[in-house]
Amino acid sequence: MSAATHSGFLLEGVRRFGAVAIFLVRLILQCVPALARPRLLVAQIYNAGGRSLVIIMLSGLFVGMVLGLQGYDLLQRFGSEDALGTAAALGLLRELAPVITALLFAGRAGTALTSEIGLMRATDQLTAMEIMAVDPLRYVAAPRFMGGVIAMPLLTAIFSIIGLYGAQLIGVQLMGVDKGVFWSQTQDSVGLHDVNEGLIKSVVFGVVCSLIAVYEGYNAPPTAEGVGLATTRTVVASSVMILLLDYILTAEFL
């Protein structure tokens, strides 16, 4: 790859980052006026959160069960199977719940947001609002952005709880770890800072995933191909950003 191509990519990256940053500022400025229509916000929390509930609960259960199996197998080699509750709880709260919830959110709610807003652009609905002197950022983008940001920590909490139950199901019911030991170990080892780590990660992921989804939809070319590509970009960009930010945040907390 030539130096000119490298600098072209770099310039495009900087331009894109700048455009997203400006969009975020405009979006945040519209969030306060958008609160005047609480019904819209509640509808978007339901769209982003309520409709993702089944997939989050199922995934949480299976991830917890796998954690129970793998954790037990590993810990029993050192005769420490009693620490299964601790391993499962910390793994879920600090790492697996926020990351997997965010990845699932990007795939389900993020794509839905991008394609919905993109199609609104393609069918002139956003332009019609502008002509009616209504800012689409306030009416369309801000409630969806806030809905995603609020839904993500709630979904993460549900993922953690169901996941822990799944790990307990395998560890206690199947592998025979003592139930009292499982829960008391969990209670003793999990501190507020562990919960905070998961919470902060989920809020950051909520902001990033919702921002990317809304931005891509809002700026999608008004064609079938344009909306399709924007939806793909939402998943790819969100996934990469989630994993990158997860590393940075984990390094910061440790």
Added chain:
Amino acid sequence: MVEIRDVHYAIGGHEIFTGLNLTARRGRITAIMGPSGAGKTTLLKLITAQIFADSGQVLAFGRDLGSQSWSEIYATRKRMGMLFQNGALLTDIDVFENVAFPVREHTDLPEALVRILVLSKLQAVGLRGAAQLMPAELSGGMGRRVALARAIVMDPELLIYDEPFVGLDPISLGVILRLIKQMNTALGITSIIVSHDVQELATIVDDSYLLSGGRIAASGSPEQLRNSANPSVHQFMTGSAEGPVAFHYPAPDYATQLFEAEEP
């Protein structure tokens, strides 16, 4: 009401307008006609400040849109209504809420008054009974009529129509034509209609402009345009394929290309 003064506008180096001049006078119905690709929709975007001229002035209500702040442009837009070619109804709310949308966004009227306002506009377009339907349940013509009700619900001074007659059945077409005329005569609404439905327009418009090659090729009453000696104007008004305006996109000789098997 709307005045375009020596407007130049280009997209990606391609000149759309090269010194466009046009006036839509208060209380009159002005038609902007022209073949596909003449820049009719671009002109509407200039008038509604979705895009801005490279040079020249676009004046709406006496003020240049290019020199206004966004809050001033939004204030200007509140005095306009626009009917989109595809209706552009909001698909996540029903017909009633679509028509009520601008009222709820811009006023604090009590719900009872909003209801009366919306139902009266829906009655005017014959769709009071469809108030609870979702936009996806409407036919194209019905969607256009709901969009018209939404465009007039705030009683705008200027109404802009983008291809209002496309895809309408004869009954809906007659109703829409009558409505445009009625709103003009009874309420004094200034109307700008962009269309190439020459016959329909001729029955209601006061002034008409024919766009071609980035400029106004002809202007006057529909009758004057029809009797124009200009061959381009005559070809457009009579809908003939033969004339100075080419129907075919530039291409190599037809017979030669047909017998060249390898080249598409």
